[in-house]
Amino acid sequence: MAEPTVLAEAPETPPAQARPKWYRRPWIVPLFVIVGLFVAARLPGYLTFDTGDSLVDLQEAFPETHYLMLSGHILFGSIAIITCSMQVWPWLRQHHPKIHRISGRVYVFAGVVPSGLFALVVSILSVIGPAGKIGNVFLSLLWFAVTFAGLVAARRRRFQEHRRWMIRSFALCTSIVVNRVWLVIFLVALMPFLDGYYGGDMDALIEDAAVASIWISWVVNLMIAQWWLDRKPKRAKRVAPATKVAVGV
Template sequence: MAPLALVVAVFLAYSVPPYLTLDPARSRVPAPPGFPAHYWFLVAHITFGTIAIVGVILQIWPWLRRKHPVVHRRVGRVYVFAGAIPAAVMAATIGAVSPFGPVVGTLDVVAALLWLGFTIAGWRAIRQRRYAEHRKWMIRSFAMTMSTLTSRALSPIAFLLVMPRVEDKSELILSAGTLSAVLSILSLLLLSQWWLDRKPKRPATAR
């Protein structure tokens, strides 16, 4: 948990500060033409996303789940309703008008819809006391919460793969961004499924 929490803290320390001033000029994402509210949707996504990524770190902490189940449930509600769901809706909205082209925009929308669907499925499962299914859906929701962070981490690899094939700088940035987004989504989905499949099944009496 400690290394993961440290990585998340570094990511937030780098990503969030430019938006604390609410100055559109400091935005790292250019506003697409014809959508003047883009910046405010982006700020909302970052705000809700910050709540989601901090909340999900607490949710996957085994000690907190075992020792403080009430806190786990309360943080879970915050994660779902003040974090993942609104952040995913905002991400789908700004992804649909992405200034980085239709491919990146489509990937953003797909990741947002997966995040939204996994989170809602996990919430419904726990409301119906289907604990095993709740765990599975929430692990997938956790994976999508980490999508942006993973995409940033994979960007250097994407640049190294694309650089020998692309000479134009703007095309290089776009191609590397597209590749890192694809690698992020696929790797997270595959790793989360691998994690679920590798866990040994406990006997029914233990469950």
């Protein structure tokens, strides 16, 4: 007997997801704009070798040394934040892997290592109180740890693991930018307490706001990064069109 041809449903298959164009990732341009503006605002004051241009208070006992350490931290930190932003740019990673690898090495060895070492010294020299010093030291040590964990993972060709560690490194690196936002928020939030709790001492209020912003900036950034890594995005399914298959009778 002839075998009739009937329609049978092919199994569901996930859609082939085309990679979006670089300009369709809405966070790329704002990221580079914010990083560029931040570097342009912070770096020039530490290239003049004039302690009067420092944007933070210096140790009165040895202002030149403090300023020199700050200059090193900010110079290499600028390299770090620029190359780190390049590292998380998917288009660059996919289309120019060699540039991605080179910028990654620059990030680690010309950014994180020198900037982090200077940051440890600056944290100790800082005129802020012990709570602020400890917050900055923890940030520097964590930045070292997660970055080198990412480097080791890449050397072992564990690229998914490498990506996760470098997202954490990016979160810690960019916390310095977010720190300024938190500082403004805490200053506004504490201002009603100036005359009461602080007895009119504006310096004490500013220090408390600065300490709070030091801690919350990198802690919240790290929490957001971990949430991003642990999330389970929904994957759309597409039913394949019905196909003709021969069914024997």
